[in-house]
Amino acid sequence: MxxxxxxxxxxxxxxxxxxxxxxxxxxxxxxxxxxxxxxxxxxxxxxxxxxxxxxxxxxxxxxxxxxxxxxxxxxxxxxxxxxxxxxxxxxxxxxxxxxxxxxxxxxxxxxxxxxxxxxxxxxxxxxxxxxxxxxxxxxxxxxxxxxxxxxxxxxxxxxxxxxxxxxxxxxxxxxxxxxxxxxxxxxxxxxxxxxxxxxxxxxxxxxxxxxxxxxxxxxSTSVVDKEEKPQAPGMKYTHYAPSAPLYLVEGTPEWIQSIVNEKTKSGMRVGVMAASETVGEYDAHTVLDCGSRSDLASVAHHLYDVLRKFDETDVDVIFSEVFPEEGVGVAIMNRLDKAAGHKWLRQINHS
Missing domain, CATH: 3.90.870.10 (DHBP synthase)
Structure with missing residues (x-):
């Protein structure tokens, strides 16, 4: 066609x-x-x-x-x-x-x-x-x-x-x-x-x-049993995912960089998705800015474009910072969680 x-x-x-x-x-x-x-x-x-x-x-x-x-x-x-x-x-x-x-x-x-x-x-x-x-x-x-x-x-x-x-x-x-x-x-x-x-x-x-x-x-908790019909789109299946595995990482930039370093040493090409405020703090194969933490509307606007840009690279794994679940941040984290298939890494004792 x-x-x-x-x-x-x-x-x-x-x-x-x-x-x-x-x-x-x-x-x-x-x-x-x-x-x-x-x-x-x-x-x-x-x-x-x-x-x-x-x-x-x-x-x-x-x-x-x-x-x-x-x-x-x-x-x-x-x-x-x-x-x-x-x-x-x-x-x-x-x-x-x-x-x-x-x-x-x-x-x-x-x-x-x-x-x-x-x-x-x-x-x-x-x-x-x-x-x-x-x-x-x-x-x-x-x-x-x-x-x-x-x-x-x-x-x-x-x-x-x-x-x-x-x-x-x-x-x-x-x-x-x-x-x-x-x-x-x-x-x-x-x-x-x-x-x-x-x-x-x-x-x-x-x-x-x-x-x-x-x-x-x-x-809604947006959790739907595999045998149940969802009442609305986006409630049941994994969505919004780039080709490389995506992990949500909750912690300081220093802690996140330590994970990047570990994966890089093992031979992996690592991608990082970060806020404008912290994007310069990472050293990885590919680091992409997805918008400002102080303007979550900018993150929502750029989110899918950035996820797709990772598909234009040869990264083996992607780590994404997380964002405040307030206002449109609730939607942002809903999409990121689905894109990651609910895979999270959290820093112990991180407040």
């Missing part, structure tokens, strides 16, 4: 963008799959009402079929056609954060979307992306668009069209290249159907921001 690359202006200021978007929308209407930018990461979109289209998403990614997809919409009438009920708390969150990186779990309207989208669950995850290219593409297609991240399953999510092509060239119909994405980590997923709203996946909208709107919310 020849994967088309449509170059568009990120802000749609250039009228030349519209023919490319119209062509991409036609592919979606023909139940082909097309990657496109959102404010979080690039998504791999297909007609949420077509099982043929959704099956192509799973096939292109190599994604397990019991992992549900998020449906992307561009208008509230589209939501009414998908969901059976909208709770008051869901309405409050929609008013506060849509369009934006917040996915809400609703009771689905029977037969409205393919069962492959919801992995056979009675719920459906929906969000309205805050990106002009994504919104225009969805409007142009006239369809609700099911879209996980546009990468091979398990790999770091893509924040540029180049990342998409690295993983999916020849496997999808096309990619709408709208430049680099913004937030960098995926949307927050929240279930408001019960009495107590619960965040199933931390993301671009923080727990603190949500609680400022609807008071107390709970945070």
């Amino acid at each position: 020849n994967t088309i690359r449509w170059l568009v202006d990120k802000h749609l200021d250039n009228q030349k963008s519209y023919p490319q978007l119209a062509e991409a929308a036609q592919f979606l209407q023909q139940n082909e799959v097309v990657a496109f930018p959102t404010e979080t990461v690039y998504g791999l979109g297909g007609n949420a009402c077509s099982s043929d289209a959704v099956a192509k998403i799973f096939a292109a990614k190599g994604r397990p079929a019991d992992n549900p997809l998020i449906v992307h919409i561009a208008s509230y009438p589209q939501l009414d056609g998908i969901v059976a009920d909208i709770s008051d708390k869901s309405k409050q969150l929609m008013n506060a954060f849509w369009p934006g990186p917040l996915t809400i779990i609703f009771q689905k309207k029977e037969g409205a979307v393919s069962d492959l989208v919801t992995a056979g669950l009675d719920s459906v995850a929906v969000r309205m992306p805050d990106h002009p290219v994504a919104l225009e593409l969805i409007k142009e297609s006239g369809l609700p668009i099911a879209a996980p991240s546009a990468n091979r399953s398990g790999k770091p999510s893509p924040t540029t069209a180049n990342h998409v092509m690295e993983d999916l060239d020849g496997r999808i119909a096309g990619v709408v290249d709208g430049g680099q994405t913004g937030v960098g980590v995926e949307s927050t997923v929240i279930d408001c159907r019960g009495e107590h709203p619960i965040i199933l996946r931390p993301g671009g909208i923080t727990k603190e921001a949500i609680e400022a709107i609807i008071d107390k919310v709970e945070m």
Whole structure:
């Protein structure tokens, strides 16, 4: 398959963008799959009402079929056609954060979307992306668009069209290249159907921001039994992983460097992912800066790009510093923990 690359202006200021978007929308209407930018990461979109289209998403990614997809919409009438009920708390969150990186779990309207989208669950995850290219593409297609991240399953999510092509060239119909994405980590997923709203996946909208709107919310442990169907993406499988084994290391730079030295002496090529404040303190085969500890949004923005850059090197192992689990740091550490397969090294007596 020849994967088309449509170059568009990120802000749609250039009228030349519209023919490319119209062509991409036609592919979606023909139940082909097309990657496109959102404010979080690039998504791999297909007609949420077509099982043929959704099956192509799973096939292109190599994604397990019991992992549900998020449906992307561009208008509230589209939501009414998908969901059976909208709770008051869901309405409050929609008013506060849509369009934006917040996915809400609703009771689905029977037969409205393919069962492959919801992995056979009675719920459906929906969000309205805050990106002009994504919104225009969805409007142009006239369809609700099911879209996980546009990468091979398990790999770091893509924040540029180049990342998409690295993983999916020849496997999808096309990619709408709208430049680099913004937030960098995926949307927050929240279930408001019960009495107590619960965040199933931390993301671009923080727990603190949500609680400022609807008071107390709970945070899922994100642990799903291997026989159980996850209620939302990112709850069950190892995600976001670079090719080399990744370890999270919690300790002083001196202690981390001692581990690097030990591995280097054994003949291994070591990579280190560090904050801007400490990146200069490491001597290793490859040391990459992933953003400032005092600006965790910068870490979220660079996280996947840095993980992918390690794949361009010949490192045998990667050690990553850890970050405060506050604000968007919760999402950062959620992704890093999954990328590392929950492998941690901690300095004894380190406070």
